[in-house]
Amino acid sequence: MIINVLLAILVLSVVVLIHEFGHFIIAKANGVTVVEFSLGFGPRLLHIKKGETIYSIKMLPFGGSCMMLGEEFMEIDHSDEINEQERGLSEEERLAIEAHRSEKSFSNKSVWARIAIIAAGPLFNFLLALVLAIVIIGSVGYDPCTVDVVYDNSPAVEAGLREGDLITKINGEAINFQREYSFIRSYHAKDTMNITYERDGQKYTTTLTPQFRKESSYRIGITVASNGAVSSVSENSPAEDGGLKKGDVIQSINGNAMEGSTQIIETISNAKGESLKIVVSRDGTKAELMVTPELVESEGYYTGFAAYGQRIKAAPVNTIKYSFNEVGYWIKTVIKSLGMMFTGQLGVNDLSGPVGAVNIMSNVVEESKADGSFYVFLNLLNLGVMISANLGVMNLLPLPAIDGGRLVFLLIEAVRGKPVKKEREGMIHFIGMILLMLLMVYIMFKDIKGLF
Numbered sequence: 339m340i341i342n343v344l345l346a347i348l349v350l351s352v353v354v355l356i357h358e359f360g361h362f363i364i365a366k367a368n369g370v371t372v373v374e375f376s377l378g379f380g381p382r383l384l385h386i387k388k389g390e391t392i393y394s395i396k397m398l399p400f401g402g403s404c405m406m407l408g409e410e411f412m413e414i415d416h417s418d419e420i421n422e423q424e425r426g427l428s429e430e431e432r433l434a435i436e437a438h439r440s441e442k443s444f445s446n447k448s449v450w451a452r453i454a455i456i457a458a459g460p461l462f463n464f465l466l467a468l469v470l471a472i473v474i475i476g477s478v479g480y481d482p483c484t485v486d487v488v489y490d491n492s493p494a495v496e497a498g499l500r501e502g503d504l505i506t507k508i509n510g511e512a513i514n515f516q517r518e519y520s521f522i523r524s525y526h527a528k529d530t531m532n533i534t535y536e537r538d539g540q541k542y543t544t545t546l547t548p549q550f551r552k553e554s555s556y557r558i559g560i561t562v563a564s565n566g567a568v569s570s571v572s573e574n575s576p577a578e579d580g581g582l583k584k585g586d587v588i589q590s591i592n593g594n595a596m597e598g599s600t601q602i603i604e605t606i607s608n609a610k611g612e613s614l615k616i617v618v619s620r621d622g623t624k625a626e627l628m629v630t631p632e633l634v635e636s637e638g639y640y641t642g643f644a645a646y647g648q649r650i651k652a653a654p655v656n657t658i659k660y661s662f663n664e665v666g667y668w669i670k671t672v673i674k675s676l677g678m679m680f681t682g683q684l685g686v687n688d689l690s691g692p693v694g695a696v697n698i699m700s701n702v703v704e705e706s707k708a709d710g711s712f713y714v715f716l717n718l719l720n721l722g723v724m725i726s727a728n729l730g731v732m733n734l735l736p737l738p739a740i741d742g743g744r745l746v747f748l749l750i751e752a753v754r755g756k757p758v759k760k761e762r763e764g765m766i767h768f769i770g771m772i773l774l775m776l777l778m779v780y781i782m783f784k785d786i787k788g789l790f
Contacts (some may be wrong), residue, residue: 342700360462361404371407371442408443463730471661481647492642497546507534514663516647527639548639556631562599580629586618601646668727738770
């Protein structure tokens with residue numbers, strides 16, 4: 339468990355480090371002195387000074403900073419009328435003015451140089467996400483939205499879909515991955531879908547209206563991750579009675595290899611209550627279990643087809659293409675999720691902070707162990723793509739105290755030809771920082787509570 343947590347912290351630290359390195363490298367390129375480049379926050383554990391910069395590792399590994407000369411005293415009025423010899427100035431104020439006037443000060447650079455430096459952090463997160471996506475898709479391929487099963491007398495049959503059709507658009511939005519279809523089914527289950535699909539090299543369009551129905555389906559009392567790992571087992575369920583455990587990876591059911599959670603759920607549902615021979619991977623060994631599903635009443639919107647999202651390898655050029663699409667998918671997912679918070683589909687309690695992220699990654703490591711170290715590595719990379727893209731988007735939001743908020747003030751300066759008063763900007767960022775810290779504390783305690 340400790341190793342899982344350490345691996346999770348390592349991934350999170352790399353994502354943050356790359357973000358701060360973006361600020362660092364562009365600051366250096368523009369002749370700005372970087373006072374301190376640090377990983378983590380709180381008291382320093384280790385540090386070394388090289389040239390004009392202190393490189394440090396701090397006690398709490400969540401976060402980091404790239405402190406530049408002249409930016410740490412934004413709240414002080416650095417007008418030319420003030421000089422450091424004037425009586426009444428404190429030593430700190432005198433140093434602030436001196437830093438501001440330095441040619442290597444962040445605040446003394448052109449507005450476009452400052453915009454480049456601030457924007458570099460999020461942009462480097464997107465670059466990191468792209469590099470990790472290339473490694474993942476180059477190794478195991480991507481997951482096209484191919485129709486694997488079409489059920490009789492269903493909306494999918496009425497729409498003319500067949501097994502093997504490749505869905506490329508839904509309601510005008512490109513569908514590159516099966517996960518994009520899953521997102522639509524999760525949050526827009528009742529919406530009519532205008533579908534574009536390919537069959538035998540030809541493109542077709544159709545309309546599918548999900549059908550609301552109450553039905554009885556067979557379940558065994560588990561939740562399953564996308565890689566087929568059992569995420570949870572309900573108490574007194576058929577799965578518990580049959581010996582299934584959290585962390586088991588379902589490899590086959592009744593001799594048929596399973597390609598992911600969708601196929602597993604569909605196979606169990608279609609068993610009609612007959613006993614299932616389930617082969618799982620557990621602690622590096624295989625176990626064969628017999629589980630009998632039970633009938634459960636359910637209701638929802640039904641499309642009548644299933645897409646398992648089995649990964650296929652792509653040519654090198656397409657690997658690059660789908661890697662860009664992968665980063666785009668995560669950016670769109672973050673933006674859509676933020677929009678859903680305003681519509682009430684998601685709330686503050688659905689947010690996770692560093693503690694929650696580490697917990698999720700630790701669980702993924704544990705669930706992936708049965709598949710071998712290579713898949714542990716790939717799943718950590720996949721989480722790295724998600725978190726890095728997420729961090730990039732969140733930092734570009736036009737909110738005070740983060741990169742996006744600072745970019746807003748810099749763009750205003752670029753348009754009007756002069757900056758907003760430093761006292762006013764500093765106060766807005768200060769208030770934003772207080773509100774952000776309150777939100778982070780709330781999320782941290784929520785995440786910690788969720789551990790128990």
